[in-house]
Amino acid sequence: MSSARFGVVLAWVAVLIYASSNSIVTLLTNIGAENLVYGRNAITFCNLLFLGSLISLIPMVFFFWRDWTRENLRKLTKSDWVFLTTSAFLSSALTPGLFFFALEHTTVTNVVLIGRIDPPLFLLAATFLLKEELDPWAFAGGIIALVGAVVMIALKEDSTSFSFGKGEIAAVLATLSFIASTLVTRIGLKGVPLGIFTIYRTALGTVVYFTWAMYLFGPHHFQDLFQPVVLKWIWVYAVIVIIVGQFAWNLGLKYAKSGDVALATSFSPLAAILIAMLLLGEDPGAGLIPGALVILLGIGVAQYGRWKRDMAEKQASQKSLELEGSVNFKGA
Structure with missing residues (x-):
């Protein structure tokens, strides 16, 4: 198997x-409800x-400890530390906290659909904050997918199955927080080494x-943190989602083409809904x-736009090479 195909497989995994x-x-919390500790x-x-965040620091330190050098740390400006701290709060504390709160008060399907x-x-x-060029095909694809989510919600048989309660509000706020954290990362952390960014963000966010x-x-909120039932099942979450997930994602990004990665991620919401049906019976x-x-x-509209853009760039590159080849004198 070629490295490119290997990357595609890992991206899908x-x-x-x-x-x-x-x-x-959600499944793990249901298991906890069936195995109560002192009620x-x-x-x-x-x-x-x-606990999952603490465990996630282990593979991060293993992969990225080489980035934590005195030279790299001295290069960081006050502005870098401000953006790092803001990103840590948004992406490793506020966003997951809101998502977990949403899951506690509504279904996985509703959280996934609202995330559209x-x-x-x-x-x-x-476009407006980073002054990036708007991709009309990607935007149209996102709007169409959002309409699909609205259709799925509107056609639910039980009219009371979807109500815009605190779980749904938390899902909206979590999505907005995720967007904000991504913007902060793209604005202020381009020159920060990946290892410093990843470990600092996770460690500070956890604290x-x-x-x-x-x-x-x-003070009693985490009193059951080290109960045997927690230590037994936390590894399902930590190993599958955090360690294997991050390992597959990082290698997938390294070896797969960007278009293949984008195509795989496009199917994430549908996959999440189908998995919720299988595991939770939703x-x-x-x-x-x-x-x-x-x-x-x-998804098809967005992928067509991406294919069209790639073809245009490829044709422009070939045209440039043809023009260069038609010139006999190229300088000394």
Whole structure:
């Protein structure tokens, strides 16, 4: 198997793992509810997030410790540290905290569908805030996929199955926080080594989340963190989602073409819904097929635009080579 095909396979593996992450988290909390400790569910969303983040630092340090040199740290400016700290708060504390809160109060399917506001909103934000050129095909594809999500929600058989409650509001806020963290990263962290960025963001975000949870919920909030049932099942989340997921994703990005990675990630929402059906028995309702078809149409539109752009760039490159070849004198 060539390295390119190997990268494509790993990219799809990573996408499927990340698509299953919400369902795995919900499934683990359900297991905790069936194995109470002194009448309490020890496998809470907070325990999973905090302990999982701590465990995730192990592979990060293993892969990226070489970036933590005195020379690299001296190069960082005050502005870099401000952006690093902001990114850590948004991406490793606020965003996952809101997503976990959303999962605690609504279904995985609803969280996934609400997340479809991400692609078009991010493209607009990148256009107006980062002054990047708007890709009309990608934007159109994102809007069409969002319409598919609306169709899926609107055609649910039980009219009470979807209500815009605190879980759905948290999902919207989590998506907005994720967009903001991505923008912060792209604006201010281009020159920061990946290892410093990844480890600092995760470590500080974990500390912030722990402090925040202790302040909001009290000193007994993490009292069941090291209960045997938690230590037994946390490895399902840590090994599958964090370690294998990150390993496959990093290698997929390294060896696969960007178009192949983009195509794999496009199917993430549909994969997440199907996995929620298999693992949790969630029923998306009668809107599954028509909504999925509309989402697939959106994916197709975005992929067509990407293919068209790549062909245009390839033709321009070939034309440039032809013009260069027609010139006999190329200088001394």
